[in-house]
Amino acid sequence: MEMWDCYTWDRQKLDxxxxxxxPLAQGEYHLVVEIWTVNRRGEILLTQRHPDKPYGCLWEMSGGSVLAGETSREGASRELREEVGLMCPPEDLVYIGTVVRxxxxxxxxxxxxxxDVAALTLQPEEVVAARSVTREEFLTLASQKQIVPHVSLEFQLYEKKILSRNSQ
Known part of the structure; x- marks a missing residue:
């Protein structure tokens, strides 16, 4: 059974x-990570959700819940490895921001x-396809409501940090 550490709204770890x-108790939260993988051409790696999951068949970036005992970065590194087979040391992740949802x-x-999309190893119970998209293609998919809604909102909020290799 997957276990999560519990936190307060202001990220104080509970015991x-x-x-x-x-369902979490009133006033309790858990950590989730989302990883925007971007190549040197500025193309974004999108994954298509399994049809049995909420927002089935819509596109998003890799991510998921942080397991008990993991740091946020460790969870992000694990999720990339599990969902698409990419090896990423936690220290290679660039922090973009935090949202509470x-x-x-x-x-x-x-x-x-x-x-290389063709070389990815997709986790079949989570991801049914992967593709790379330009900024314009992402915006087109979003306008066609083919992107998970909160992913579109996060892109609007953090586009510069997502696409800029210089924003550390």
């Missing part, structure tokens, strides 16, 4: 853990990596 799939404290990272 207990929580099992995935059970529901009962989740979501840390956003950028991974500068010249990925």
């Amino acid at each position: 207990h853990q929580h099992p995935r799939g059970v 529901g009962w989740s404290i979501v840390d956003l990272y950028r991974f500068d990596h010249d990925f």
Whole structure:
């Protein structure tokens, strides 16, 4: 059973853990990570969600819940490895920002990596396809409502940090 560390809204770690799939108590949060993988041409790696998941078949970036005992960066590194087979040392992740969504404290990272979509190893229960897109293609997919809604909002908020290899 997957376990999460519990936090307060202001990221103070509580003294207990929580099992995935059970609603969190009032005032409790867990950590989630999202990783925007961007190549040197500024293309973004998108993954298509499994149809059985919420927002099934929509496009997003890699990410997921941080497991109990992991740091945010360790969770992000693990999620990249599990979902698309990319090896990323935690220290290679560039912090973009944090948003609070529901009962989740979501840390956003950028991974500068010249990925080859054809060489990715997709986690079949999570991801059914992957593709690289330009900024313009991302915006077109978003306007066609083919991107997970919160992903489109995060792109609007953090576009410069997502696409700029110089924003550390």
